[in-house]
Amino acid sequence: MPLRMFKLAEENGVDVLYWNFKKPYEAVYLAFPGCPPVIGLCRSLLNSRAHFRSVFAEELGHHFTSAGTYVLKPHFRYSDKLLYSRDEYRAMKWAANYLIPEEELKYAVQKRGLTEVWQLADYFCVDEEMIDFRLRLLGNMKVNT
Numbered sequence: 099m100p101l102r103m104f105k106l107a108e109e110n111g112v113d114v115l116y117w118n119f120k121k122p123y124e125a126v127y128l129a130f131p132g133c134p135p136v137i138g139l140c141r142s143l144l145n146s147r148a149h150f151r152s153v154f155a156e157e158l159g160h161h162f163t164s165a166g167t168y169v170l171k172p173h174f175r176y177s178d179k180l181l182y183s184r185d186e187y188r189a190m191k192w193a194a195n196y197l198i199p200e201e202e203l204k205y206a207v208q209k210r211g212l213t214e215v216w217q218l219a220d221y222f223c224v225d226e227e228m229i230d231f232r233l234r235l236l237g238n239m240k241v242n243t
Contacts, residue, residue: 100151107137112161116141125153125187127160129218135161151197152225159186159192194232198222200229203232 107114112135112205119125121142129135143150164185206212219226223233
């Protein structure tokens with residue numbers, strides 16, 4: 099289990115609960131005035147440590163990057179969708195930077211010789227999508243996709 103993330107959540111007053119979500123939903127971050135923020139994680143995430151870490155980190159990213167700016171609601175206007183996309187991007191960026199620090203990524207590629215996305219995903223125990231996203235943030239690191 100990603101104990102460091104649980105500790106980070108606890109230190110910041112974020113409750114972490116397990117729920118049974120219906121597909122395609124796997125997790126949610128909820129923050130309402132006067133209530134402690136909650137991250138809900140689908141129990142099925144426990145089947146894959148890498149996927150669990152990736153999803154949990156993104157939900158923590160919502161807490162640290164956009165807490166209070168987005169409440170679950172339907173999107174009727176294009177501007178609502180853009181705000182949602184920005185919040186998702188910021189949360190994913192936080193997660194990628196947290197799980198895959200730049201210096202550790204450079205070490206894995208340059209010193210360990212890990213040049214395949216799947217190798218990096220295994221090394222950092224994250225989804226390949228998280229590695230792809232992190233590499234796009236860096237922009238110039240050479241790995242095989």
